[in-house]
Structures are given as C-alpha cells and as structure tokens.
Amino acid sequence: MTIRNIAIIAHVDHGKTTLVDALLRQSENFKAKAEEAKELIMDSNELERERGITIFSKNAAIQYKDTKINIVDTPGHADFGGEVERIMSMVDGVLLLVDAKEGPMPQTKFVLRKAIQAGHKAIVVINKIDKSGARPTWTLDQTFDLFIELGASDEQANFPVMYASALQGKAGSESDLSKMVSIQPLFDAILQHIPAPKVNIEKPLQMLTVNLSYDNYKGKIAIGRLYSGILKKGMQVAHINRFGAIAKGQLTAVMLFDGLQRVDVAEAQAGDIVAIAGI
Ligand code: GDP
Numbered sequence: 001m002t003i004r005n006i007a008i009i010a011h012v013d014h015g016k017t018t019l020v021d022a023l024l025r026q027s028e029n030f031k032a033k034a035e036e037a038k039e040l041i042m043d044s045n046e047l048e049r050e051r052g053i054t055i056f057s058k059n060a061a062i063q064y065k066d067t068k069i070n071i072v073d074t075p076g077h078a079d080f081g082g083e084v085e086r087i088m089s090m091v092d093g094v095l096l097l098v099d100a101k102e103g104p105m106p107q108t109k110f111v112l113r114k115a116i117q118a119g120h121k122a123i124v125v126i127n128k129i130d131k132s133g134a135r136p137t138w139t140l141d142q143t144f145d146l147f148i149e150l151g152a153s154d155e156q157a158n159f160p161v162m163y164a165s166a167l168q169g170k171a172g173s174e175s176d177l178s179k180m181v182s183i184q185p186l187f188d189a190i191l192q193h194i195p196a197p198k199v200n201i202e203k204p205l206q207m208l209t210v211n212l213s214y215d216n217y218k219g220k221i222a223i224g225r226l227y228s229g230i231l232k233k234g235m236q237v238a239h240i241n242r243f244g245a246i247a248k249g250q251l252t253a254v255m256l257f258d259g260l261q262r263v264d265v266a267e268a269q270a271g272d273i274v275a276i277a278g279i
Helices: 016-033 038-050 078-090 106-117 136-149 184-193
Strands: 002-010 059-064 067-073 093-099 121-127 161-165 170-172 206-215 219-228 230-232 236-240 246-250 253-258 261-265 267-269 273-277
Touching: 002 016, 002 078, 002 106, 002 184, 016 059, 016 067, 016 184, 059 184, 059 253, 067 184, 078 106, 078 206, 078 219, 093 106, 093 136, 093 184, 106 121, 106 136, 121 136, 121 184, 161 184, 170 184, 206 273, 253 267
Parallel strands: 002 067, 002 093, 093 121, 121 161
Antiparallel strands: 059 067, 161 170, 206 219, 219 273, 230 267, 236 246, 253 261, 253 273
16 A cells, blocks of 8 residues: 655634545545445544544544555644644645635744745645635735745745635636536645655664654554554564663554544554554
8 A cells, every 4th residue: 555644734714624524525435436344434434523523633544546645734833843843754745725715824834834844845725715705816826925935946836736625525626616526636636746655664663753642541652654664563662762762662552543543453564654552
C-alpha cells in the first residue's frame, strides 16, 4: 500500500471538518462498491456521528484506491509554534483550505509559513463555492499574494488549485459546481501532487514523536512518523529524550490510524503515521 501524509491548514469555520467528513464518506462509498466490510465501516462512523464527536481530532486516515492518506490537523493559531514545526516534519505536503467568500485569513499565515519553510508543496482548496457571494477568482488572487508574501519559491507559488463544496461533497479543478460530481478529484490531486514519503525500511528503527495522548488501558501514547525500519508490537526499543538520554522500553501496542479511529496492529512500516504505547 502506498501512503500520503498531509497536513490540513484552515481558518476556523472555513470547512475543515466538513471536508474531512466528505472525504471519509466518499472513501466509504468506494469501499462499499468494492463490497468490503461495508456495514462495519458505516456503523462505526455513524456511531461517531451519533455521539456528536466532531469528525477528526488531530489525525485521520482515509483509504483511496491503494493509497492510505494520513491527514494531520494543524492548530488554528500561533501559540503552538513548536507543535506546528513538528507536524510539518511529519507530512510531505499540505492542503490549504480557504473560504471562497472570505479569502485567506491572517490567522492561517503562521502555519502556512511553517509549511512553506519546510519546503512543502500545497494544494489550495477553495471551499464553499456554492455560497452566494463566493468569489473564487478573488480568493485565488489573495491566496497567491499570501504565498509570495510568505516567501514561497516559484514552485510553491505555482500551487495546484481545487474548488470545492465540502458541504455537497464535491470538488473539481474548475470553479463550476455544475461540472462537479463528487469529491474524488481532490483525492486524485493529493495522489498526483503530494509526494509519497521517502523511506528506507532497511535502516534501523527511527520514529519522531509529535504528539502525546493517553489511553485508560494502554497508558501514555506517542504519536509520530516512522522514518525508517519496522515497528513491531512487543519489540525492545530505545527512547531518546530531547537531552539525548537513552532509556530502554518495550512496545506494548503499535497502532495505525483508520478513518477516525486508532487501531492495533502487529507491525507498522516506515512512512506511516503511527501511535505506540509502552514507553
Ligand atoms: P471548521 O471549523 O473549519 O472545521 O469548519 P466546519 O467544517 O465546521 O464548517 C463551518 C461551517 O461552514 C459549517 O456550518 C458548515 O456546514 C459550513 N460549510 C462547510 N463547507 C461548506 C461548503 O462547501 N459550503 C457551504 N455553503 N457551507 C459550508
């Protein structure tokens, strides 16, 4: 299976949750068509909706064709400087989601600058083109100016653009809603424009932790990107802290993201975004 790791950048209310939801639904449709575990997947997501959990907190993973797309959320403001840099080290590209009426907002500058500094390519998604008063051309111009202001290279400023109505689950390369049928073009754009992670599974195990979480049964959970090697449940690992001190530990759980869930697996391959317990 191939992988894409992307971060999503958006001002609050520009439609991040709705877009991730649309991608998840479309992915379920593909799976249903392939008659794969249809009911199970639908059930688990419906349950999420019933419980009113907002789709997507920090990590989601969506399957499209033979590719797993890990989507990482970014904080909406600048108080999390260190976290934003770590997130950018975890991904190979970004989706910048912009409201077609409001245009890009200054609050997203900080995170976008970090993405540009990390050398990432962005796909700009101009959302809510169904809204009355939507001005996609103006929004595109504003977004381009923002990239220049933030020091984007020629290649970065020459970003691919997608137009979308996340609410209607549609996207396309032209800002014409009547020509759009589904969100699939956005999946294709991600596969086309965002590079797959460069990895070497022969090299020794190396993972960079980006976030910590907690699980009542598993204890402290570290989430990050596996740069090289293979992670296996039960294996002995060395944990190196920020001061360089080394401590040994044993992995009691290895997890991957699947939809909005974290699932236990026996092993994980380099390039993926993983969660581990036991350290
Ligand atoms: P987030 O804060 O970025 O996660 O934004 P949400 O996904 O929660 O969306 C904010 C509001 O915008 C909600 O009321 C959505 O229904 C609405 N919204 C999101 N996408 C679209 C869209 O494509 N068109 C329209 N008209 N509304 C949208």
